[in-house]
Amino acid sequence: MMRQSPLAAGIFYNILGGFFVFLAVQDVNVNGFRFFNYVLILLATFDIGTGLRLMLIHFKVKNSQN
Template sequence: MRRSPLFSGIIYVVLGIIFTLLAIQYVNSDGGWSFFSILLVILATFDFGSGLRMIKIHFILKKQKNEP
């Protein structure tokens, strides 16, 4: 059974939210930006981008499926 792009997109967006929250917590507790907090922000950016792209693909495929 294959996963739909919508499900994968939602998972990526949730991971992006988690990485963003971890980065915020790490910066607040450490008192500044470090390599680890920047890495978390970069991962969150990639996850948000991939998630939004997957959600867009889902709606494109759904539109193509409904066209005659």
């Protein structure tokens, strides 16, 4: 099984988080705040946080190897 680098996974999580933010903003503009919007915001928060953490891990490992 091939392992994915933390940088690639971090970028993927950040894109996914951005997509959830986009969906939440669009739904708020159409329907106002509902429970579903809070779920989207929560998912976006977790994804962006995980993405940033993975990208930081990548750069820390890269710096420690040099």
